[in-house]
Every structure is written in structure tokens, then in C-alpha cells.
Amino acid sequence: xxxxxxxxxxxxxxxxxxxxxxxxxxxxxxxxxxxxxxxxxxxxxxxxxxxxxxxxxxxxxxxxxxxxxxxxxxxxxxxxxxxxxxxxxxxxxxxxxxxxxxxxxxxxxx
Amino acid sequence: xxxxxxxxxxxxxxxxxxxxxxxxxxxxxxxxxxxxxxxxxxxxxxxxxxxxxxxxxxxxxxxxxxxxxxxxxxxxxxxxxxxxxxxxxxxxxxxxxxxxxxxxxxxxxxxxx
Numbered sequence: 001x002x003x004x005x006x007x008x009x010x011x012x013x014x015x016x017x018x019x020x021x022x023x024x025x026x027x028x029x030x031x032x033x034x035x036x037x038x039x040x041x042x043x044x045x046x047x048x049x050x051x052x053x054x055x056x057x058x059x060x061x062x063x064x065x066x067x068x069x070x071x072x073x074x075x076x077x078x079x080x081x082x083x084x085x086x087x088x089x090x091x092x093x094x095x096x097x098x099x100x101x102x103x104x105x106x107x108x109x110x
Numbered sequence: 111x112x113x114x115x116x117x118x119x120x121x122x123x124x125x126x127x128x129x130x131x132x133x134x135x136x137x138x139x140x141x142x143x144x145x146x147x148x149x150x151x152x153x154x155x156x157x158x159x160x161x162x163x164x165x166x167x168x169x170x171x172x173x174x175x176x177x178x179x180x181x182x183x184x185x186x187x188x189x190x191x192x193x194x195x196x197x198x199x200x201x202x203x204x205x206x207x208x209x210x211x212x213x214x215x216x217x218x219x220x221x222x223x
Contacts, residue, residue, distance in 0.1 A: 004152075033211055041198060041217050048211035086153065095208030096143070096166045100153040 003027045004089055006101030013077045013108050021085055021104045025068040029089035032063045032070045033098065037084040046072070046085075077108045113137050114215035116201050121220045123191050130177075131186040131218045133201030141165075141207040142184040144176060147217070148197035156199075159184055160207035191222045 005024045013019055023032070034046040047054050049063040049070065058078075063070040070087055084105045088098040117132040135142060144156040158166040162178040173195075175187045188195060201215040 035214070041219070043200065043214040043217075045211060045213060088153070090208070094166070096141070096158040097155045097168065098143075098145075098153075098202075098212060099155070100145075102152045 002102070003099045004087060004101040006085075006087060006104055008104060009102065010105045011107070013074075013106065015077060015079060015108055015110055017077055018073065018075050019077065019106075020074070021072045021087075021106075023070045023087035023089070023101050025070075025089050027089060027091050027099060028093070029063075029065060029068065029070075030092045030095065031090045032061075033088045033090075034061055034070075034072050035086045035088065036081075037086060037103070039083065043086070074106075077106075079108050079110065082106055082108045112216070114201060114203060114213060116199075116215040116218050118218060119216065121218055123220065123222050125191060125193060125222060127191050128187065128189045129191065129220070131188070131199050131201075131220070133184050133186070133215060135182050135184075135201070135203040135213075135215070137203055137213060138182075139203035139205050139213075140181070141204045141209075142178070142182075143202040143204075143212060144184065144186050145200045145202060145214075146197045147200065153200070156186075157184075158207065165207055188220075193222045196220055196222045 047061040051065040053062040058075045060073040084103040088100045198217040202212045204212045
């Protein structure tokens with residue numbers, strides 16, 4: 001089965017609203033990264049997390065290794081937030097490798 | 111200035127041919143990686159290198175061969191190309207193996223006809 005399950009697979013938001021994306025892990029994740037893939041295909045780093053939380057502007061992310069999940073909260077969504085969000089996890093037994101989720105395609109509408 | 115350069119951006123190849131995908135990073139990192147993103151699957155890890163040595167290989171096929179001529183270079187040679195190899199190939203790097211976040215290049219989009 002999927003090592004990293006992302007939900008929802010797609011999401012449509014009105015500008016100015018808030019939402020949360022989630023990743024559940026069936027592997028023993030030690031670190032988590034969140035990326036935004038823009039329409040041109042480039043992967044932009046959003047967060048790198050050990051267990052805990054981080055905030056950057058309108059984005060906030062949390063990683064709970066005991067409960068095996070991570071979340072990404074988007075506050076006051078803007079048009080430029082549109083794209084596909086990926087989470088990826090590293091495991092202690094193979095710490096070279098990032099295991100990616102299938103992504104959440106976010107569309108922010110005016 | 112881009113910190114991770116991948117060349118070419120787009121590549122079209124015929125079945126059975128051979129291609130080399132180029133990756134150079136200017137982040138001063140010691141570890142480099144290749145990932146593949148196809149329409150059917152999430153981003154998948156392929157290889158990792160640390161100080162120019164292969165550390166992990168999760169690619170089943172020997173048709174995929176990474177090549178590291180310099181510490182900041184990690185090219186990917188693909189032989190006997192098949193249509194199923196069509197995907198975007200991303201190069202990434204991190205400060206050291208298993209240490210710190212990974213940064214990704216812009217990708218090479220390969221189409222095999």
C-alpha cells in the first residue's frame with residue numbers, strides 16, 4: 001500500500017479562505033518536507049520538519065511522528081497559492097530516500 | 111541564479127535510443143539524488159550519491175546508470191529507451207546524505223516515442 005497518503009487529492013478554495021492538507025504515514029517517518037509544484041513543474045521547498053511545527057507567513061505546518069501524520073495549513077489563500085502540494089517523508093532505516101505522497105492539487109479562485 | 115541546473119529542459123527520444131540527462135548543483139552539497147515523476151505514479155526515488163559514490167539504488171532496471179564526474183555533477187544515462195520511460199526526471203541535492211532538506215532542480219521532461 002501507499003507509504004504516504006495525502007488528502008484531499010484536489011481542493012478548490014475561494015480567495016481569502018483557509019484550509020488544511022494532510023499526510024498520513026504508514027512508515028516510521030523521521031522528517032517531513034512539504035513542496036509546492038507550480039504549473040511549470042518546478043518543486044519549491046515550503047517546509048522541512050522534524051517533529052513539531054513551523055510557520056512561514058500564511059503557511060503553517062505540523063509533524064507528529066508518534067501519530068504518523070503531518071498537516072499544512074493555508075491561511076487567507078491567494079491566487080498564487082494554486083498548484084500541487086506534495087509531502088515527502090524520510091525514514092530512519094533509509095534516510096537517503098524521500099517517499100512522496102500523490103499530491104493535493106489546489107485551485108484558488110477569485 | 112539557479113542553484114541546480116538540469117539540461118535539457120525537454121527531450122524527445124525514439125524507442126531503443128540512449129540519452130543522458132545532465133545535473134549540476136551549486137549549493138555546495140555533498141549528496142545528490144535522482145527522482146522520477148510520471149503520470150501514473152507519485153515522485154519516486156531512483157538513486158542517491160554521496161561524495162560521488164552510489165549509496166542507494168531503487169531502480170529495478172540496469173538501463174538507468176548515474177554518472178558522477180565531479181562532486182557537484184550527477185548525470186543520468188538511460189539506454190534502450192522505452193515509451194514507459196517517459197516522465198519528468200528531477201535531480202536533487204542535500205548538504206549530506208540523510209542530512210538536511212533536499213532541494214530539487216527544475217526537471218528534464220523526457221518523452222519516448
